[in-house]
Amino acid sequence: MNSFITNNDGIVLKYVVGNDDFSIVGEVSSKIKNVLKQLNIDNKLIRRVSIATYEAEVNVAIHSLGGYIEVTITENEIKIKIRDNGPGIKDTKLAMEKGYSTASNKARELGFGAGMGLPNMKRCSDEFKIESKFGEYTELNMKFIK
Amino acid sequence: MAKYWHSVTLEPDYCNGCTHCLDGCPTEAIRIVNGKAKIIDERCIDCGECLKVCPYHAKGALSDSLDILKKFKYTVALPAISLYGQFSIGYDLNKVLNTFLHLGFDDVYDVGYAAEILSDYQKKVIKEDDKLHISTYCPAITRLIQIRYQDLIDNIVKLESPMEVAARLMRKKIMKEKNFKSEEIGIFYISQCPAKITSARVPIGIEKSCVDGSLAIDKLYTKIIKLYDEIEVEKDILKSSSKGYNWGRVGGQSFSMGIDNYIAVDGIAEVISVLDNIEMGKLPKLNFFEGYACVGGCVGGPLNVENSFVAKNRIRKLSQVAKEKNDIVLSDYPKEIIEWNQEIKGSDVMKLDNDFNKAIKKMAKIEKIFQKLPKINCGACGAPTCHAFAEDIVKGKTTIDKCVVLNNKKRRKTNESI
Structure with a gap:
């Protein structure tokens, strides 16, 4: 864990996610999942969060120049923010379409790049926002209601 | 009958308190207390990993004669x-x-x-159902799921x-x-x-x-x-x-059923890795999982x-x-x-507290202590990892002065000042 902050409402966990090292993709999602399990959070909710954070982690590793995942856990909800250092998405509407992908051949060989990542995250979360500035960053915000 | 009974047992006379068994335990169920390994009953899944690695044969299996x-x-x-x-x-x-x-x-x-x-x-x-079905043939894996993968309990056959x-x-x-x-x-x-x-x-x-x-x-x-x-x-x-x-042998159930959409995994560490993958949605179309705690099945x-x-x-x-x-x-x-006729229940043993706010407070304390620890997981304190040690401290089961590395540092400082 790269940072762990508690405040009156709950906790905020922040993890740095690198890019292009596929062998460790999933480690951060696993860590988040284990934290949620220790906190007695509903299993079905944990499952949704796990799938969404894993997809996000894959995206950061494959498409971005690196970034971070921030998880905020409070009594009523779990918020997940994923922000990368670019290169950003030209057309976020197109990126949200099922099957659309810009993944490299290297990623596809590993079974990624099916174009289902973002739609999957949207399906798993209760609220989903994507924001991107081409050449600068992409930021996803997901909310899961407990 | 007692709530817990385990075949895996420890012969204290043979145990010299080495830390071999701590490392491989998939549920962090062993602690060394006063120089002897101690199994935490509610965590043990009887996988026998400790039995296999003990160089002094201090771990055994209770059986009848x-x-x-x-x-x-x-x-x-x-x-x-x-x-x-x-x-x-x-x-x-x-x-x-x-x-x-x-x-x-x-x-x-x-x-x-x-x-x-x-x-x-x-x-x-x-x-009859193309969802994921998890074999219960290996009871250690079923118990592992009860403790660590509760969201997969519904997938148990x-x-x-x-x-x-x-x-x-x-x-x-x-x-x-x-x-x-x-x-x-x-x-x-x-x-x-x-x-x-x-x-x-x-x-x-x-x-x-x-x-x-x-x-x-x-x-x-x-x-x-x-x-x-x-x-x-x-x-x-x-x-x-x-x-x-x-x-x-591993893969045998799937072979005998003549099915194709399955994964067969052996060795407890690999089983954990694949169950993690399943939880993260990496194997969405899988129909059958057969996992074995032991290598080879x-x-x-x-x-x-x-x-x-x-x-x-x-x-x-x-x-x-x-x-x-x-x-x-x-x-x-x-x-x-x-068929089974009883509900399969999850175990609460990995949870910090059933109350969310209390759990958060405990987690914060654990994290604070963990940051002070050397994070080399040497096991000398008796816990398998520095993180498990921090958890034990917060649970009141041990004290931070059991950390040998911190004590050494302290001693070195005192020596320098003299």
Whole structure:
């Protein structure tokens, strides 16, 4: 864990996610999942969060120049923010379409790049926002209601 | 009966407090307290990893001795399928099964045949629903799921093991054909692993097992090979076809069911890794998961005598020359004989607190302590990792002055100042 902050409402966990090292993709999602399990959070909710954070982690590793995942856990909800250092998405509407992908051949060989990542995250979360500035960053915000 | 009973046990006289067993325990169930390993009952899944790694053989498996047969009027042996991998090719396995009649048992049943019944039954269950079905054949994996993968409990196939099915069939048959009362009949599993011994004593999914006790393969082995040379074959006991034999090794269930959309995983660390993948949605279309705590599947059970790869190879060869299958009529085996009838509950042992706010506070404390620790997971404090140590401190089970590395640092500082 790269940072762990508690405040009156709950906790905020922040993890740095690198890019292009596929062998460790999933480690951060696993860590988040284990934290949620220790906190007695509903299993079905944990499952949704796990799938969404894993997809996000894959995206950061494959498409971005690196970034971070921030998880905020409070009594009523779990918020997940994923922000990368670019290169950003030209057309976020197109990126949200099922099957659309810009993944490299290297990623596809590993079974990624099916174009289902973002739609999957949207399906798993209760609220989903994507924001991107081409050449600068992409930021996803997901909310899961407990 | 006590809430927890474990076959895996510790012989304190042999334990010298080394940390080998701490490392491999998949549920962080071991601590070294006052120089001796201690198993935390509610966490232990009887996988036997500690048993395999202990260089001093301080870990053992509680099992019954042959004396227990005297308590019953009619006794049956149910040898584990992996027993078939413990003899070099050329041994007459029917004769091997006949040796049990000379060990004091009145009858022997080929568990491989019960496995075949289950192959057909399980296939039917799997085909009815294309969701993920998780095999419960390895009880250590079922217990691992109860503790660490509770969101997968609904995916568990609620079917009995070949051992239990065999015991139920035999008990019924003996009561009917030989007119013994149920309590006069003693049915014993000849076990390859502590998890099976535990599941006969405190089963999952059913109230009471039909198996009255378990004897370890390694404790009987020399007796069996001696008897093998002395006895004549009395009975045809061996019935297994290729399908039955294959349950002795990883991948065997899927092979016997003739299904394709499955994954078979052996070795507890690999099972954990694949279950993590499943939880993260990486295997969305999987229909069947068979996982084994031991490398090779049941042939890798710690109470076997043969190397697991050698035994697995023998099972493969046996299945090649055996008949393809037995003709099994599923309608002969009603639901009551094959299925579990109780709910599978998750365990709370990994949770910090049932109250969210309290859990958060504990987590914050753990994190604060953890940051101070060296994070080298040396185990000298008695906990498997620095993080587990921090958890133990917050739970009030230990104190930070048990950290050898911190103490050394402190000492060095004091020395420098002098």
